[in-house]
Amino acid sequence: MASTNSNSGFYYHKTMIDQAPLAMAMLDKSLCYLAVSKKWINDYNLHGQDLIGRSHYAIFPEIPNEWKKKHQDCLKGNIDICNEWPFNRLDGSVQWILWDVRPWYEASGAIGGLIMYTDDITDKKNNELAKLRTENILEKASDMARMGTWELNIKNDSYILSDMAREIFELCSADKINYERFNSFYEEGANRNLKIEVIKDCLEKGISFDLEFQIKTNKGNTRWIREIAYSKFEEGNCSGAFGIVQDITDRKNNEQNISKINQQLLVVNKELKSLLNAGPVIVSTDKKGYIKHFNKGxxxxxxxxxxxxxxxxxHNIYTLKEERDAFQDDLIQKFNLDADAIDVESLLAEKNYTDSRIWSYVKKDGSTVPVYVTLEAIRDDQNQSIGLVAVAIDISERIEIENELLRKNNLLLRAEEINKMGHWHWDPKTDSGQWSKTMYALFEMDDASLKISKEVYFHMVHPDDRERAVESLSKALKQKRFYSDYYRILTGSEKVKFICVLGDIILDSEGEIDYLMGTCQDVTEQKLLENKFRGLLESAPDAMVIIDNDKNIQLINTEAKKLFGYTSNELVNSSINKLIPHQWNANYQPYLSHEELNKKDHSNSKKVFEIYGRHKDEQKIPIQLSLSPLITQEEYLISLAMRDITKQNEAxxxxxxxxxxxxxxTQKLTSQNIQLADFAQITSHNLRSPICNLNSLLEIYKQADNDEDKTMLFEKFEQVIGHLNSNLDILVDALKIKRAAKLITKNIRFEDVLSKTNVLLAGKILESKAQIKADFSEVQSIDYNLQYLESIFLNLIDNSITYRSPKRSPQIYIKSIITTDNTIKLTFTDNGLGINMDRHSSKLFGFGKTFHRNPNAKGIGLFMTKTQIESMGGSITATSIVDEGTTLSINF
Structure with missing residues (x-):
């Protein structure tokens, strides 16, 4: 139970309530009963119940959350007065009450709990409601709570509806209603089927009905109605029916809502029971110390x-003797008692004292658990002690948290000492601050003699940095955002130190500054090292840029400013992509991290790349970049050394x-030498035989005796010389092809070339019955030399006809193709004699080479074709099977 410290105010309130003729109750801050009047017990039928010490909400679990919130507001000083309110009881009854709830105060001025005054006005309220209902019935008898009438005439199949009935069904006065249409207003399914059945019984059997239906009005709105119907007879025969219809939509909706509320109340009731079962440990004892109550907690x-x-x-079960003895000693000392042993129950009742302290409870398994126990006497109506009640809460988790916080606080203090760091707190409204011990040590000040204020703090900032520090704080207070900063201070011994100040601004619920808090760290050694590092950086001959692991620029030297055209302020904290755009330099990007630079599989941690940088004027700069890791005490950095290599690249x-x-x-000369060597070989090979033949004929001519032999020899001379002249012409043409510097080309359609070839070879095609088919759908034309392409088609088609098989008519198929590497290919396939490729593949396209006994074969066509194709940068290959055919493939 909550503490109710002894004071005259409490006794005064309690005495007044005990003797009050009204329904009054006095509760402590936990809303447990301290006193109740007899009328309170009578009004709420609480006879025979022991209320003192019990929770108000346990006695009245049906109290809604709205009232509970008002009770909490009263515990903060509010007064809650209500002239009438229906109190829905658990048994389903409604008890109308009025109330006045206000706090009562202890002698110290603190709120001790609540005083509640209530009055049962149920009878009065019921009388008022009954009177109001009677008045409403009398006033609205004609409408009868949205009630109308209807009449059905069977003879003319028509309904007569009153104004209210038409309003319920949302019909205008001009609407004419018959039997079928009236039934159509009833919801399809069970509703309509029931209506049709009961009205039929009413008309045929004279059975009246009083039922509820769901309808869909003329305007499509859903409503609930109550309908009462009676039969109408004339001369013993049923002539129709009449009845009453009432709109009960609101009542139905209320019933559904009440059902939902009841469900919610059931859930709340279960939750309340769960909360009670899950609550703290509650144990009560009688005056002799024997346990009377032992809850689930x-x-x-x-x-x-x-x-x-x-x-x-x-005493002998779950408490420790040494703690019981210490408790009694504390009470003896508190109340200045002389006795060595005291009656605790009587003393607590007599002094109206509630004791709260930490105890160790012994569990059944022998282990102990720390609990926070509130111990108070239970008194009867004569204020005599009849026992004790102890409310205990398991605080083992709290103690663990406190111990953990203490340990972490010690670790934090030790960490601050190691890192030369202190923490601070400043309230700008009162200009008062608090420093940690390490903060005082950092400033070399006596923490006992120094009262922290803004003036005191800025007095210790170095004069050269003071103005900047003051401006930084003013900016932070104005923008409600703290900015970290570095500046110098003068310690108590006049020593100069560099400090790093970090902080945060805490705002209140209205968004105004509540206080500032943060840390100060002595970074003097780091600053000295940084200054040395900056000196080394400036002395470097290359442009130097230092970035952090987030790829943001931290430092640059003068050479970097010159190279890129930026100032330090324009670059610091900017991304390195500002100088080295990643879209230009994808190859070096993965190495902009310590993880990659320090991989073991790399030969060393320094990486060199040739990249492009971007000048401030957007100009590209070719750069040689060296990357290397740079590890400091605070973080991992990466050093980028860059050198402009524009002149080197030009050279x-x-x-x-x-x-x-x-x-x-060299390639041209080599090609020409090969061509000359080939020409020399061909020339020597193809001219040697005719020349030898001429020499032989000349010797014979010298030895001839008569003119007839000489004339015959002259004829031989003419034949040999003609053959020699023909070979020379062919070789000269081939040489011209190989030496041609540039041939005129234009776009040529394959179909046009084939048409011309067919005309030139018309006689051969007719004689041989050759069939020539072509598919140029994939590639229809090509940029090429016209004479060469016509020569290629003529030679290859002529060859296919010349070397046809005697077993079948020649069939020639020509196809254009786009290869996977996007080049044009042309294939000539025939079904001729074929060639033994194992024997003749190496000399297939040689000069004067023939492979069949054809008297017209000279071995010139394929040689010239190959020469022409190669002069245009292409190639020709062959595949062949003897007696099946040959395919010649030209790659342009």
């Missing part, structure tokens, strides 16, 4: 069942260009 905590504990003396490009030109020239 006690069962769960201590491991005993209620049956095991009721009637047992608590290198000139060398590469010269080498390229030399390689091209």
């Amino acid at each position: 006690a069962e769960r905590l201590l491991g005993y069942s209620k049956e095991e504990m009721i009637g047992i003396e608590t 290198r490009n000139k060398i590469i260009e010269a080498n390229t030109n030399l390689e091209v020239l």
Whole structure:
């Protein structure tokens, strides 16, 4: 139970309530009863119940949350007065009450709990309601709570509806209603089927009905109606029916709402029971110390069942003797008693004293658990002690948290000492601050003699940095955002230190500044090292940029400013992509992290790349970049050394260009030498035989004796010379093809070339009955030399006809193709004699090479075709099977 410290105010209130003729109750801050009047017991039928010490909400579990919130407001000083309110009781009854709830105060001025005054006005309210109902019935008898009449005439199949009935069904006065249409207003399904059945019984059997239906009005709105119907007879025969219809939609909705509320109340009731069962440990004893009450919380905590504990003396069960002795010693000292032993129950009742302290409860398994116990005497109506009640809460988790917080606080203090860091707190409204011990040590000040204020703090800032520090604080207060800063201070011994100040601004619920808090760290050594590092950075001959692991620029030197055209302020804290755009330099990006730079599989941690940088004026700069890791005490950094290699690239490009030109020239010379060697070989091979033949004929001619032999020899001379002249012409043409520097090309349709070839070879095609088919759908034309392409088609088609098989008519198929590497390919396939590729593949396209005994074969066509194709940068290959055919493939 909550503490009710002894004071005259409490006794005064209690005495007044005990003797009050009104329904009054006095509760402590936990809303447990301290006193109640007899009328309170009578009004709420609480006879025979022991209320003192019990929770108000346990007695009245049906109290709604709205009232509970008002009770909490009263505990804060509010007064709640209500002239009438229906109190829905658990038994389903409604009790109308009025109330006045206000706080009562202890002698110290603190709120001790609540005083409640109520009055049962149920009879008065019921009389008022009954009177009001009677008046309403009299006033609205004509409408009868939205009630109308109807009449059905069977003879003319028509309904007569009153105005209210038409309003219920949302019909205008002009609407004419018959039997079928009236039934259509009833919801389809069970509603309509029931209506049709009962009206039929009413008309045929004279059975009246009083039922509720759901309808869909003429305007499509859903409503509930109550309908009463009677039969109407004339001369013994049923002539129709009449009845009453009432709109009960609101009542039906209320019934549904009440059903929902009841469900919610059931849920709340279950939750309240769960909360009570899950509550703290509550144990009460009688005057002799024997346990009278042992709740579920006690069962769960201590491991005993209620049956095991009721009637047992608590002192010997779950409390420790040394703690009981210490408790008695404390009471003796508090109340200046002389006795060595006291009656605790009587003393607590007499002094109206509630004791709260930490105890150790012994569980059934022998282990102990720390609990926070509130111990108070239970008194009878004569204020005599009749026992004790103890409310205990398991605080083992809290103690663990406190110990953990203490341990962490010690670790934090130790960490602050190690890192030369202190923490601070400042309230700008009162200009008062608090420092940690390490903060005083950092400033070398005596924490006992120094009262922290804004003036005191800024007095210790170095004069050269003071103005900047003051401006930084003013900016933070104005923008409600703290900015970290570095500046110098003068310690108590006049020593100069560099400090790093970090902080945060805490706002109140209205968004105004409540206080500032943060840390100060001595970074003097780091600043000295940084200054040395900056000196080394400035002395570097290359542009140096230092970035953090987030790829943001932290430092640059003068050479970097010159190289990129930026100032330090424009670059610091900007992304490195501002100088080295990632879209230009994807290859080096993965190395902008310590993880990648420090991989073991790399030969060393320094990486060199050639990249492009971006000048402030957007100009590209070719750069040689060196990456290396840089580890400091605070963080991992990466050093980028950059050198402009524009001139080196220009010189290198000139060398590469010269080498390229030399390689091209070498290739040309090599090609020409090969061509000359081939020509020399062909010439020597193809001219040697005719020349030898001429020499032989000349020797014979010298030895001839008559003119007839000489004339015959002259004819031989003419034949040999003609053959020799023909070979020379062919070789000269081939040489011209190989040496041609540039041939005129244009776009040529394959179909056009094939048409011309068919005309030139018309005689051969007719004679041989050759069939020539072509598919140029994939590629229809090509940029090529016209004479060469016509020669290629003529030679290859002529060859296919010339070397046809005697077994079948020649069939030639030509197809254009786009290859996977996007080049044009042309294939010529025939069904001729074929060639033995194992024997003749190496000399297939040689000069004067023939592979069949054809008297017209000269071995010139394929040689010229290959020469023409290669002069245009292409190639020709062949595949063939003897007596099946040959395919020649031209890759342009």
